[in-house]
Amino acid sequence: MATYGPETYGELNADVYDEWHDIDPTDAVRCLAELLGEGPTGPVLELAVGTGRVTIPLAQLGIDVRGIDASEAMVARMRAKPGGDRIPVTIGDMADVEPGTDDLFAMVFVVFSTFFFLMTQEDQVRCFAGVAERLVPGGRFVLECPMPDVARYQRHQTVETHQVGLDRVRLLAVRHDPVEQRFDGHHVLITNNGIRLAPASMRYAWPSELDLMARLAGLERRHRWGGWRREPFRAEGNYVTVYEKPA
Template sequence: MDPLRPETYGELNADVYDEWHSANDPGDAVRGLAELIDEGPEGPVLELAVGTGRVTLPLAARGVELWGIDASEAMVERLRAKPGGDQVPVTIGDMADVEPETDASFAMVFVVFSTFFFLMSQDEQVRCFANVARRLLPGGRFVLECPMPDVARYDRDQRVAAHQVGLDHVRLTAVRHDPVEQRFEGQHVLITDDGIKLAPAFMRYAWPSELDLMARLAGLERLHRWGGWHREPFRGEGEYVTVYQKPVY
Protein backbone atom coordinates (compact mmCIF):
# COMPACT_ATOMS: atom_id res chain seq x y z
CA MET A 1 0.00 0.00 0.00
CA ASP A 2 1.17 3.52 -0.74
CA PRO A 3 2.20 5.72 2.22
CA LEU A 4 -0.71 7.22 4.17
CA ARG A 5 -1.79 10.53 2.64
CA PRO A 6 -4.68 12.95 3.37
CA GLU A 7 -6.71 11.46 0.52
CA THR A 8 -6.05 7.80 1.39
CA TYR A 9 -9.20 7.20 3.44
CA GLY A 10 -11.54 8.74 0.90
CA GLU A 11 -9.95 7.19 -2.17
CA LEU A 12 -10.18 3.70 -0.69
CA ASN A 13 -13.59 4.07 0.98
CA ALA A 14 -15.67 6.22 -1.40
CA ASP A 15 -17.41 3.27 -3.06
CA VAL A 16 -18.70 1.88 0.25
CA TYR A 17 -18.86 4.96 2.47
CA ASP A 18 -22.55 5.84 2.10
CA GLU A 19 -23.63 2.20 2.31
CA TRP A 20 -21.61 1.44 5.43
CA HIS A 21 -22.76 4.61 7.18
CA SER A 22 -26.39 4.46 6.08
CA ALA A 23 -27.55 3.61 9.60
CA ASN A 24 -25.96 6.81 10.99
CA ASP A 25 -28.61 9.47 10.37
CA PRO A 26 -26.96 12.89 9.85
CA GLY A 27 -30.23 14.67 10.70
CA ASP A 28 -29.21 15.64 14.25
CA ALA A 29 -25.95 17.13 13.01
CA VAL A 30 -27.75 19.09 10.28
CA ARG A 31 -30.31 20.50 12.73
CA GLY A 32 -27.66 21.30 15.35
CA LEU A 33 -25.44 23.08 12.86
CA ALA A 34 -28.38 25.03 11.44
CA GLU A 35 -29.21 26.29 14.94
CA LEU A 36 -25.62 27.38 15.52
CA ILE A 37 -25.55 29.13 12.15
CA ASP A 38 -28.68 31.09 13.11
CA GLU A 39 -27.08 32.11 16.43
CA GLY A 40 -23.78 33.30 14.96
CA PRO A 41 -22.69 36.12 12.68
CA GLU A 42 -23.91 36.30 9.10
CA GLY A 43 -21.62 34.90 6.46
CA PRO A 44 -20.71 31.81 4.46
CA VAL A 45 -20.01 28.43 6.09
CA LEU A 46 -17.13 26.04 5.38
CA GLU A 47 -17.14 22.29 5.95
CA LEU A 48 -13.82 20.50 6.31
CA ALA A 49 -13.83 16.98 4.84
CA VAL A 50 -17.16 17.29 3.03
CA GLY A 51 -16.94 13.69 1.83
CA THR A 52 -20.02 12.55 -0.06
CA GLY A 53 -22.10 15.49 1.20
CA ARG A 54 -24.16 13.73 3.88
CA VAL A 55 -24.28 16.97 5.92
CA THR A 56 -23.35 19.56 3.29
CA LEU A 57 -26.26 18.88 0.95
CA PRO A 58 -29.07 19.02 3.58
CA LEU A 59 -27.60 22.27 4.94
CA ALA A 60 -27.33 23.76 1.45
CA ALA A 61 -30.98 22.80 0.87
CA ARG A 62 -31.84 25.02 3.86
CA GLY A 63 -30.35 28.00 2.02
CA VAL A 64 -26.96 28.06 3.76
CA GLU A 65 -24.11 29.42 1.63
CA LEU A 66 -21.67 26.53 1.85
CA TRP A 67 -18.12 25.86 0.74
CA GLY A 68 -16.21 22.63 1.20
CA ILE A 69 -12.76 21.08 1.31
CA ASP A 70 -11.88 17.42 0.86
CA ALA A 71 -8.65 15.63 0.01
CA SER A 72 -10.35 12.84 -1.95
CA GLU A 73 -11.55 13.39 -5.50
CA ALA A 74 -13.39 10.05 -5.33
CA MET A 75 -15.50 11.21 -2.37
CA VAL A 76 -16.27 14.55 -4.02
CA GLU A 77 -17.33 12.78 -7.21
CA ARG A 78 -19.95 10.96 -5.12
CA LEU A 79 -21.14 14.29 -3.72
CA ARG A 80 -21.37 15.89 -7.17
CA ALA A 81 -23.42 12.97 -8.49
CA LYS A 82 -26.17 13.66 -5.92
CA PRO A 83 -29.01 16.18 -6.45
CA GLY A 84 -27.62 19.65 -5.71
CA GLY A 85 -24.08 18.34 -5.34
CA ASP A 86 -22.79 20.33 -8.30
CA GLN A 87 -23.94 23.58 -6.66
CA VAL A 88 -21.54 23.39 -3.66
CA PRO A 89 -18.02 24.72 -4.39
CA VAL A 90 -15.52 22.13 -3.16
CA THR A 91 -11.75 22.51 -3.13
CA ILE A 92 -9.61 19.38 -3.37
CA GLY A 93 -6.96 19.76 -0.69
CA ASP A 94 -5.73 18.99 2.80
CA MET A 95 -8.25 20.16 5.40
CA ALA A 96 -5.40 21.25 7.69
CA ASP A 97 -4.55 24.00 5.21
CA VAL A 98 -8.09 25.49 5.23
CA GLU A 99 -7.63 26.95 1.75
CA PRO A 100 -11.01 27.08 -0.04
CA GLU A 101 -11.04 28.74 -3.43
CA THR A 102 -12.40 32.01 -2.10
CA ASP A 103 -11.01 34.98 -0.19
CA ALA A 104 -14.12 35.14 1.99
CA SER A 105 -14.05 34.92 5.76
CA PHE A 106 -16.46 32.44 7.31
CA ALA A 107 -19.13 32.71 9.96
CA MET A 108 -18.61 29.03 10.77
CA VAL A 109 -16.17 26.25 9.97
CA PHE A 110 -17.18 22.74 10.98
CA VAL A 111 -15.95 19.16 10.81
CA VAL A 112 -18.18 16.25 11.90
CA PHE A 113 -18.23 12.45 12.26
CA SER A 114 -14.82 12.20 14.01
CA THR A 115 -13.10 13.32 10.79
CA PHE A 116 -10.88 15.88 12.51
CA PHE A 117 -8.97 12.94 13.97
CA PHE A 118 -7.99 11.85 10.45
CA LEU A 119 -5.28 14.50 10.76
CA MET A 120 -2.56 12.08 11.78
CA SER A 121 -0.27 14.20 13.94
CA GLN A 122 -0.60 16.78 16.68
CA ASP A 123 1.22 19.29 14.45
CA GLU A 124 -1.40 18.86 11.70
CA GLN A 125 -4.23 19.29 14.17
CA VAL A 126 -2.67 22.43 15.68
CA ARG A 127 -2.13 23.80 12.16
CA CYS A 128 -5.77 23.18 11.30
CA PHE A 129 -6.95 25.14 14.35
CA ALA A 130 -4.64 28.05 13.48
CA ASN A 131 -5.79 28.15 9.86
CA VAL A 132 -9.46 27.93 10.85
CA ALA A 133 -9.01 30.88 13.22
CA ARG A 134 -7.37 32.85 10.41
CA ARG A 135 -10.40 32.35 8.15
CA LEU A 136 -13.15 33.04 10.70
CA LEU A 137 -15.06 36.30 11.01
CA PRO A 138 -14.98 37.98 14.42
CA GLY A 139 -17.50 36.04 16.48
CA GLY A 140 -17.29 33.12 14.05
CA ARG A 141 -17.41 29.55 15.32
CA PHE A 142 -15.34 26.41 14.82
CA VAL A 143 -17.56 23.36 15.49
CA LEU A 144 -16.19 19.85 15.97
CA GLU A 145 -18.00 16.56 16.52
CA CYS A 146 -15.54 14.09 18.05
CA PRO A 147 -15.62 10.77 19.87
CA MET A 148 -14.35 10.54 23.42
CA PRO A 149 -11.38 8.15 23.12
CA ASP A 150 -12.28 4.76 24.60
CA VAL A 151 -8.93 3.05 25.07
CA ALA A 152 -10.27 0.62 27.69
CA ARG A 153 -11.86 -1.58 25.03
CA TYR A 154 -8.46 -2.55 23.63
CA ASP A 155 -6.85 -5.73 24.93
CA ARG A 156 -3.06 -5.44 24.64
CA ASP A 157 -3.69 -2.42 22.41
CA GLN A 158 -5.67 -4.32 19.79
CA ARG A 159 -9.27 -5.22 19.00
CA VAL A 160 -11.25 -7.20 16.43
CA ALA A 161 -15.04 -6.72 16.25
CA ALA A 162 -17.80 -8.21 14.09
CA HIS A 163 -20.30 -5.63 12.75
CA GLN A 164 -22.28 -7.76 10.30
CA VAL A 165 -22.54 -11.52 9.96
CA GLY A 166 -24.75 -12.92 7.19
CA LEU A 167 -25.11 -16.04 5.12
CA ASP A 168 -22.90 -14.61 2.39
CA HIS A 169 -20.81 -11.95 4.09
CA VAL A 170 -18.93 -10.90 7.22
CA ARG A 171 -17.88 -7.32 8.05
CA LEU A 172 -15.20 -6.87 10.69
CA THR A 173 -12.97 -4.15 12.06
CA ALA A 174 -9.41 -4.84 13.15
CA VAL A 175 -7.67 -2.05 15.06
CA ARG A 176 -4.32 -1.57 16.74
CA HIS A 177 -3.88 1.20 19.34
CA ASP A 178 -0.66 3.18 19.79
CA PRO A 179 -1.01 4.89 23.20
CA VAL A 180 2.18 6.92 22.77
CA GLU A 181 1.24 8.55 19.46
CA GLN A 182 -2.50 8.43 20.34
CA ARG A 183 -3.30 6.60 17.13
CA PHE A 184 -5.77 3.97 15.98
CA GLU A 185 -4.65 2.06 12.90
CA GLY A 186 -7.55 0.02 11.58
CA GLN A 187 -9.15 -1.80 8.71
CA HIS A 188 -12.77 -2.47 7.88
CA VAL A 189 -12.76 -5.97 6.39
CA LEU A 190 -15.62 -7.18 4.19
CA ILE A 191 -15.47 -10.90 3.34
CA THR A 192 -17.87 -12.22 0.67
CA ASP A 193 -17.95 -14.96 -1.95
CA ASP A 194 -16.39 -12.43 -4.33
CA GLY A 195 -13.33 -11.94 -2.14
CA ILE A 196 -12.06 -9.55 0.50
CA LYS A 197 -12.53 -5.76 0.55
CA LEU A 198 -10.26 -3.68 2.80
CA ALA A 199 -11.21 -0.14 3.82
CA PRO A 200 -8.52 1.41 6.04
CA ALA A 201 -9.20 4.05 8.70
CA PHE A 202 -6.25 5.54 10.57
CA MET A 203 -6.87 8.21 13.23
CA ARG A 204 -4.91 10.33 15.71
CA TYR A 205 -7.23 11.02 18.65
CA ALA A 206 -7.01 13.94 21.06
CA TRP A 207 -8.51 14.40 24.49
CA PRO A 208 -10.97 17.27 25.08
CA SER A 209 -8.43 19.21 27.13
CA GLU A 210 -5.91 18.87 24.31
CA LEU A 211 -8.41 20.27 21.82
CA ASP A 212 -9.04 23.18 24.17
CA LEU A 213 -5.31 23.92 24.28
CA MET A 214 -5.11 23.83 20.47
CA ALA A 215 -7.95 26.34 20.40
CA ARG A 216 -6.20 28.63 22.90
CA LEU A 217 -3.00 28.53 20.85
CA ALA A 218 -5.06 29.60 17.81
CA GLY A 219 -6.71 32.45 19.72
CA LEU A 220 -10.12 30.78 19.98
CA GLU A 221 -12.29 30.50 23.08
CA ARG A 222 -14.45 27.53 24.03
CA LEU A 223 -18.10 28.58 23.89
CA HIS A 224 -19.89 25.23 24.38
CA ARG A 225 -19.21 21.55 24.93
CA TRP A 226 -22.21 19.24 24.74
CA GLY A 227 -22.75 15.51 24.88
CA GLY A 228 -24.47 15.63 21.48
CA TRP A 229 -26.40 17.75 19.00
CA HIS A 230 -29.36 18.05 21.39
CA ARG A 231 -27.07 20.07 23.70
CA GLU A 232 -27.21 17.49 26.46
CA PRO A 233 -24.54 17.66 29.21
CA PHE A 234 -21.16 16.20 28.32
CA ARG A 235 -20.38 13.25 30.60
CA GLY A 236 -17.05 12.17 29.17
CA GLU A 237 -18.24 9.40 26.88
CA GLY A 238 -19.52 8.81 23.36
CA GLU A 239 -19.69 11.47 20.67
CA TYR A 240 -19.57 15.10 21.80
CA VAL A 241 -19.80 18.51 20.19
CA THR A 242 -17.51 21.45 20.94
CA VAL A 243 -18.02 25.03 19.75
CA TYR A 244 -15.08 27.42 19.75
CA GLN A 245 -15.47 31.12 18.98
CA LYS A 246 -13.17 33.77 17.57
CA PRO A 247 -13.25 36.81 19.87
CA VAL A 248 -15.03 39.89 18.55
CA TYR A 249 -12.44 42.33 19.88
Protein backbone atom coordinates in the same frame (compact mmCIF):
# COMPACT_ATOMS: atom_id res chain seq x y z
CA MET B 1 0.19 2.35 6.85
CA ALA B 2 3.46 4.04 5.83
CA THR B 3 1.95 5.51 2.65
CA TYR B 4 -1.36 6.55 4.24
CA GLY B 5 -2.15 10.16 3.29
CA PRO B 6 -5.00 12.69 3.65
CA GLU B 7 -6.74 11.31 0.56
CA THR B 8 -6.26 7.58 1.24
CA TYR B 9 -9.38 6.91 3.27
CA GLY B 10 -11.72 8.55 0.80
CA GLU B 11 -10.09 7.19 -2.32
CA LEU B 12 -10.34 3.60 -1.07
CA ASN B 13 -13.68 3.82 0.75
CA ALA B 14 -15.86 6.24 -1.25
CA ASP B 15 -18.00 3.56 -2.88
CA VAL B 16 -19.01 1.98 0.45
CA TYR B 17 -18.80 4.98 2.78
CA ASP B 18 -22.51 5.85 2.94
CA GLU B 19 -23.49 2.19 3.24
CA TRP B 20 -21.00 1.27 5.95
CA HIS B 21 -21.43 4.48 7.95
CA ASP B 22 -25.19 4.93 7.89
CA ILE B 23 -25.51 7.94 10.22
CA ASP B 24 -28.60 10.14 10.21
CA PRO B 25 -27.41 13.77 9.80
CA THR B 26 -30.74 15.36 10.79
CA ASP B 27 -29.70 16.46 14.29
CA ALA B 28 -26.34 17.80 13.05
CA VAL B 29 -28.00 19.84 10.29
CA ARG B 30 -30.58 21.29 12.68
CA CYS B 31 -28.00 22.22 15.34
CA LEU B 32 -25.61 23.79 12.84
CA ALA B 33 -28.42 25.85 11.35
CA GLU B 34 -29.44 27.02 14.84
CA LEU B 35 -25.86 28.01 15.66
CA LEU B 36 -25.68 30.00 12.43
CA GLY B 37 -28.82 31.85 13.49
CA GLU B 38 -27.16 32.81 16.77
CA GLY B 39 -23.90 34.12 15.29
CA PRO B 40 -22.65 36.40 12.54
CA THR B 41 -23.85 36.01 8.97
CA GLY B 42 -21.68 34.74 6.15
CA PRO B 43 -20.68 31.62 4.24
CA VAL B 44 -20.01 28.29 5.91
CA LEU B 45 -17.18 25.82 5.29
CA GLU B 46 -17.25 22.09 5.97
CA LEU B 47 -13.89 20.43 6.44
CA ALA B 48 -13.74 16.96 4.86
CA VAL B 49 -17.06 17.45 3.07
CA GLY B 50 -17.01 13.82 1.91
CA THR B 51 -20.19 12.63 0.21
CA GLY B 52 -22.11 15.71 1.33
CA ARG B 53 -24.38 14.10 3.90
CA VAL B 54 -24.43 17.29 6.01
CA THR B 55 -23.50 19.95 3.46
CA ILE B 56 -26.25 19.13 0.96
CA PRO B 57 -29.11 19.42 3.50
CA LEU B 58 -27.62 22.69 4.81
CA ALA B 59 -27.48 24.07 1.27
CA GLN B 60 -31.12 23.06 0.79
CA LEU B 61 -31.95 25.38 3.72
CA GLY B 62 -30.53 28.28 1.71
CA ILE B 63 -27.20 28.40 3.54
CA ASP B 64 -24.12 29.37 1.52
CA VAL B 65 -21.99 26.27 2.12
CA ARG B 66 -18.54 25.45 0.72
CA GLY B 67 -16.40 22.37 1.23
CA ILE B 68 -12.87 21.07 1.22
CA ASP B 69 -11.82 17.43 0.90
CA ALA B 70 -8.63 15.60 -0.01
CA SER B 71 -10.42 12.81 -1.90
CA GLU B 72 -11.71 13.37 -5.41
CA ALA B 73 -13.58 10.06 -5.19
CA MET B 74 -15.60 11.21 -2.17
CA VAL B 75 -16.41 14.55 -3.79
CA ALA B 76 -17.52 12.76 -6.96
CA ARG B 77 -20.02 10.82 -4.86
CA MET B 78 -21.33 14.09 -3.44
CA ARG B 79 -21.65 15.69 -6.86
CA ALA B 80 -23.67 12.73 -8.10
CA LYS B 81 -26.36 13.41 -5.47
CA PRO B 82 -29.21 15.88 -6.08
CA GLY B 83 -27.90 19.35 -5.30
CA GLY B 84 -24.36 18.16 -4.66
CA ASP B 85 -23.02 19.52 -7.93
CA ARG B 86 -23.95 23.09 -6.92
CA ILE B 87 -21.72 23.16 -3.82
CA PRO B 88 -18.24 24.65 -4.37
CA VAL B 89 -15.56 22.22 -3.19
CA THR B 90 -11.79 22.62 -3.03
CA ILE B 91 -9.68 19.47 -3.35
CA GLY B 92 -7.03 19.76 -0.68
CA ASP B 93 -5.86 18.92 2.82
CA MET B 94 -8.15 20.30 5.52
CA ALA B 95 -5.07 20.92 7.68
CA ASP B 96 -4.30 23.81 5.33
CA VAL B 97 -7.85 25.26 5.16
CA GLU B 98 -7.36 26.96 1.77
CA PRO B 99 -10.71 27.15 -0.05
CA GLY B 100 -9.77 30.63 -1.32
CA THR B 101 -7.17 33.14 -0.26
CA ASP B 102 -9.71 35.85 0.63
CA ASP B 103 -12.57 33.71 1.96
CA LEU B 104 -13.86 34.43 5.46
CA PHE B 105 -16.53 32.31 7.11
CA ALA B 106 -19.20 32.70 9.77
CA MET B 107 -18.72 29.02 10.63
CA VAL B 108 -16.33 26.20 9.91
CA PHE B 109 -17.36 22.71 10.96
CA VAL B 110 -16.21 19.11 10.83
CA VAL B 111 -18.48 16.20 11.75
CA PHE B 112 -18.40 12.54 12.81
CA SER B 113 -14.78 11.59 13.69
CA THR B 114 -13.20 13.24 10.68
CA PHE B 115 -11.01 15.81 12.47
CA PHE B 116 -9.01 12.89 13.87
CA PHE B 117 -8.09 11.89 10.32
CA LEU B 118 -5.42 14.59 10.63
CA MET B 119 -2.64 12.21 11.50
CA THR B 120 -0.30 14.33 13.65
CA GLN B 121 -0.69 16.83 16.46
CA GLU B 122 1.11 19.33 14.25
CA ASP B 123 -1.52 18.96 11.52
CA GLN B 124 -4.33 19.35 14.02
CA VAL B 125 -2.78 22.48 15.53
CA ARG B 126 -2.25 23.88 12.02
CA CYS B 127 -5.88 23.22 11.17
CA PHE B 128 -7.09 25.13 14.23
CA ALA B 129 -4.82 28.06 13.34
CA GLY B 130 -6.01 28.08 9.73
CA VAL B 131 -9.65 27.98 10.78
CA ALA B 132 -9.14 30.87 13.20
CA GLU B 133 -7.65 32.97 10.39
CA ARG B 134 -10.66 32.26 8.15
CA LEU B 135 -13.37 33.05 10.71
CA VAL B 136 -15.03 36.43 10.93
CA PRO B 137 -15.11 37.99 14.43
CA GLY B 138 -17.69 36.04 16.40
CA GLY B 139 -17.48 33.13 13.96
CA ARG B 140 -17.60 29.56 15.24
CA PHE B 141 -15.53 26.41 14.74
CA VAL B 142 -17.76 23.41 15.45
CA LEU B 143 -16.31 19.94 15.91
CA GLU B 144 -17.96 16.59 16.46
CA CYS B 145 -15.44 14.12 17.86
CA PRO B 146 -15.61 10.69 19.46
CA MET B 147 -14.45 10.42 23.06
CA PRO B 148 -11.38 8.14 22.91
CA ASP B 149 -12.22 4.72 24.34
CA VAL B 150 -8.81 3.15 24.85
CA ALA B 151 -10.16 0.60 27.36
CA ARG B 152 -11.62 -1.43 24.50
CA TYR B 153 -8.10 -2.39 23.34
CA GLN B 154 -6.49 -5.43 24.92
CA ARG B 155 -2.71 -5.44 24.39
CA HIS B 156 -3.31 -2.36 22.21
CA GLN B 157 -5.37 -4.19 19.60
CA THR B 158 -8.91 -5.36 18.92
CA VAL B 159 -11.04 -7.20 16.38
CA GLU B 160 -14.79 -6.49 16.28
CA THR B 161 -17.64 -7.97 14.25
CA HIS B 162 -19.76 -5.29 12.53
CA GLN B 163 -21.93 -7.39 10.24
CA VAL B 164 -22.82 -11.05 9.78
CA GLY B 165 -24.95 -12.25 6.87
CA LEU B 166 -25.50 -15.38 4.85
CA ASP B 167 -22.94 -14.30 2.28
CA ARG B 168 -20.75 -11.82 4.14
CA VAL B 169 -18.90 -10.95 7.33
CA ARG B 170 -17.53 -7.47 8.04
CA LEU B 171 -14.87 -7.08 10.73
CA LEU B 172 -12.88 -4.18 12.14
CA ALA B 173 -9.26 -4.89 13.07
CA VAL B 174 -7.36 -2.09 14.84
CA ARG B 175 -3.97 -1.57 16.48
CA HIS B 176 -3.58 1.21 19.06
CA ASP B 177 -0.42 3.27 19.58
CA PRO B 178 -0.91 4.99 22.96
CA VAL B 179 2.22 7.14 22.59
CA GLU B 180 1.25 8.67 19.23
CA GLN B 181 -2.47 8.50 20.18
CA ARG B 182 -3.07 6.69 16.93
CA PHE B 183 -5.38 3.98 15.63
CA ASP B 184 -4.47 2.04 12.47
CA GLY B 185 -7.01 -0.42 11.20
CA HIS B 186 -8.98 -2.06 8.44
CA HIS B 187 -12.60 -2.77 7.80
CA VAL B 188 -12.41 -6.32 6.45
CA LEU B 189 -15.25 -7.51 4.22
CA ILE B 190 -15.27 -11.28 3.62
CA THR B 191 -17.68 -12.62 0.98
CA ASN B 192 -17.93 -15.63 -1.31
CA ASN B 193 -16.19 -13.49 -3.91
CA GLY B 194 -13.12 -12.78 -1.80
CA ILE B 195 -11.79 -10.31 0.75
CA ARG B 196 -11.85 -6.51 0.63
CA LEU B 197 -9.69 -4.32 2.88
CA ALA B 198 -10.72 -0.75 3.66
CA PRO B 199 -7.96 1.01 5.65
CA ALA B 200 -8.55 3.79 8.17
CA SER B 201 -6.09 5.61 10.44
CA MET B 202 -6.67 8.41 12.90
CA ARG B 203 -4.87 10.39 15.56
CA TYR B 204 -7.23 10.99 18.49
CA ALA B 205 -7.07 13.91 20.90
CA TRP B 206 -8.61 14.36 24.34
CA PRO B 207 -11.08 17.21 24.94
CA SER B 208 -8.55 19.15 27.00
CA GLU B 209 -6.03 18.85 24.16
CA LEU B 210 -8.55 20.24 21.68
CA ASP B 211 -9.22 23.13 24.06
CA LEU B 212 -5.49 23.89 24.18
CA MET B 213 -5.27 23.83 20.37
CA ALA B 214 -8.14 26.31 20.29
CA ARG B 215 -6.45 28.60 22.81
CA LEU B 216 -3.22 28.55 20.80
CA ALA B 217 -5.25 29.61 17.77
CA GLY B 218 -6.97 32.43 19.68
CA LEU B 219 -10.36 30.72 19.91
CA GLU B 220 -12.54 30.45 23.01
CA ARG B 221 -14.73 27.50 23.95
CA ARG B 222 -18.41 28.44 24.10
CA HIS B 223 -20.15 25.07 24.37
CA ARG B 224 -19.44 21.38 24.84
CA TRP B 225 -22.39 19.05 24.49
CA GLY B 226 -22.88 15.31 24.57
CA GLY B 227 -24.38 15.43 21.06
CA TRP B 228 -26.17 17.55 18.47
CA ARG B 229 -29.27 17.80 20.67
CA ARG B 230 -27.19 19.79 23.17
CA GLU B 231 -27.23 17.01 25.75
CA PRO B 232 -24.96 17.33 28.80
CA PHE B 233 -21.38 16.25 28.09
CA ARG B 234 -20.70 12.91 29.80
CA ALA B 235 -17.31 12.00 28.28
CA GLU B 236 -18.67 9.15 26.18
CA GLY B 237 -19.63 8.55 22.59
CA ASN B 238 -19.53 11.44 20.14
CA TYR B 239 -19.64 14.96 21.54
CA VAL B 240 -19.86 18.44 20.03
CA THR B 241 -17.66 21.44 20.87
CA VAL B 242 -18.24 25.02 19.74
CA TYR B 243 -15.27 27.40 19.67
CA GLU B 244 -15.64 31.10 18.92
CA LYS B 245 -13.34 33.77 17.55
CA PRO B 246 -13.53 36.81 19.85
CA ALA B 247 -15.31 39.76 18.28
